[in-house]
Amino acid sequence: MARFAHIADVHLGAFRDARLRELNLRAFEKALDEVQQQNVDFLIIAGDLFDISIPDLSVVERAVRKMRSLDKPIYAVYGSHDYSPTQTSVIDVLNEAGVLQxxxxxxxxxxxxAGQKVQKLRLDVLTDPKTGVRITGISARKLGLEKTYFHDLDAQALEALPGPKIFVFHCAIQEHKPQSLQRVDAVPLSLFPKGFDYYAGGHVHARLLTDAPDGGGKIVYPGPLSAADFRDMEEIAGQPHGFYVVDLDAKKAEFVPVPFGKVRIVRIDAEGMGSQDANERIQKACGTAQSGDVVLLHTLGTLAEGKPSDIDWTAARRALEQACPIVYVNNALESRERQQVRVEAQTPDAIAEKVFRDTLADRDLPEGLGKEAGVKLSLQLLEVLRKENPGDNKKRWEDVVAAQGAQVLGIEA
Ligand SMILES: [Mn+2]
Incomplete structure (x- = not known):
């Protein structure tokens, strides 16, 4: 009789807002309390336990304290967020320290x-000492490179293993991609080893429980444990997130919801409205928002006239704060001019230049900031800001970007 819990995509340390980061951390702590109470033999974390490969140590400390208090083994793979090709990940540290395996x-x-010598990836297989369940898996790599591992996998060796056995992975499956991830890299089912009793997935931030094509086994994504971004929170407002508790012999997986906080949504589609009408609508909606812990203000649409900056965002935010302490704004409102720019200009650089030139044209700015000098400065700054992070440590990269940005502006960082 083997029972286990399956968690994925916790993203500890996510959010700039300390209060949201706290809600995310607390959800993990509550989940582990629940895992402790459930009569399970072990816990599987299918990647993205942390939001970055080297998270803030205070976040790691909280997580480690909680994981240590669990008197059951924790088995994990890296996710796309807590893996780094160049640096040691916190997952490696926790593995070395024996907090997880x-x-x-x-x-x-x-x-x-077939008579040819080929290189194949042979995975190590771990056996849970108490239940005898065999566990193995493939971690995420950057840019969907884990696909190579799936291609090279010595599936035969895994398929020959006696059960019960669990395969842990952190990637999307081609045949089970949700609509929102159609353009995301995925691995086809044909590359997965067959005959496993349970396929413990992570990466896809949507819940899925389905039968494996070769019969018997289940393919499961619990979805994010709580929330790591705006979209996750938007979903939580509709249905709770959480994890699965699985009874391997009974082939049953039960979803366990984890409280995150009451999330309210104020969504305003101002398509075709003037900025004055849109402002009235937004202020009214914000003034009557229902109370909760977090409120998401989502504005969208193209204004018929006026600019998004005509909206009194400060007043809207203040009104929302009367109902919910944490306000998260996702403003996708657009002005007509900006839409036109988008159509007229062809390359991203040309679009950027036109946006800067148009924006700066009617502004009274000090020498060196306005007109053509301002356009040049803006383009240089954009060049710095759009560089991709080559490593993974978010904080260190932020420092690099800040220093380069300061250099462009000729100020001290
Ligand atoms: Mn994730």
């Missing part, structure tokens, strides 16, 4: 395939 190690071996 990584179940995605392996090595390339030469095997004979």
């Amino acid at each position: 990584k179940v995605s190690s392996g090595q390339y071996v030469e095997v004979n395939e």
Whole structure:
């Protein structure tokens, strides 16, 4: 009899707002309390336990304290967020410290395939000491590179293993991609090893429980444990997030919701409205928002006349704060001019230049900031800001970007 809990996409340390970060951390603590109370043998974390590969140590400390208090083994793989190709991840540290066990190690071996010598990835398989359940898996890599691992996988060796067995992974599956992830990299089912009793997924921030095509096994994504961004919170307002408790012998997976906080949504589509009407609508909606812990203000649409900056955002925010302490604004309102720019200009650089030139044209700015000098400065700044993070440590990268930005502006960082 083997029972276990399956958690994914916790993203500890997510959010700039300390209060949202706290809600996310608390959800993890509550989930582990629940795991402790449930009569399970072990816990599987299918990647993205942390939001970055080297998170803030205060976040790590809280998480470690909680994981240590759990008197059951924790088996984990890296996610796309807490893996780094160049640096040691916090997951490696926790693995070394014995807080959790990584179940995605392996090595390339030469095997004979139809008379040819080929390199195959042979995964190490761990056996849970109490239940005898075999566990193995594939971690995420950056840019969907884990697909190579799936391609090279010595599936035969895994398929020959006696059960019960669990395969842990952190990637989307081609055949089970939700609508919102149609353009995201995915691995086809044909590359997964067959015959496993349970496929413990992570990465896809949407819940899924389905039968594996070869019969018997289940493919499961619990979805995010709580929330890591605006979209996750938007979903939580509709249905709670959480994790699965699985009874391997009974082939049953039960969803356990985890409280996050009461999320309210104020959504205003101002398509075709003038900025004055839109402002009235927004102020009214914000003034009558229902009380809760977090409120998401989502404004969208193209204004018939006026600009999004005509809206009194400060008043809207203040009104929302009367109902909910945490206000999160996702403003996708657009002015007509901006839409036109989008159509007229062809390349991203041309669009940027036109937006800067138009924006600066009617502004009274000091020498060096306005007109053509301002356009040049803005483009240089954009160049700095759009560089992709080559490593993974968010904080360190922020420092680099800030220093380069200061250099462009000729100020001290
Ligand atoms: Mn994730």
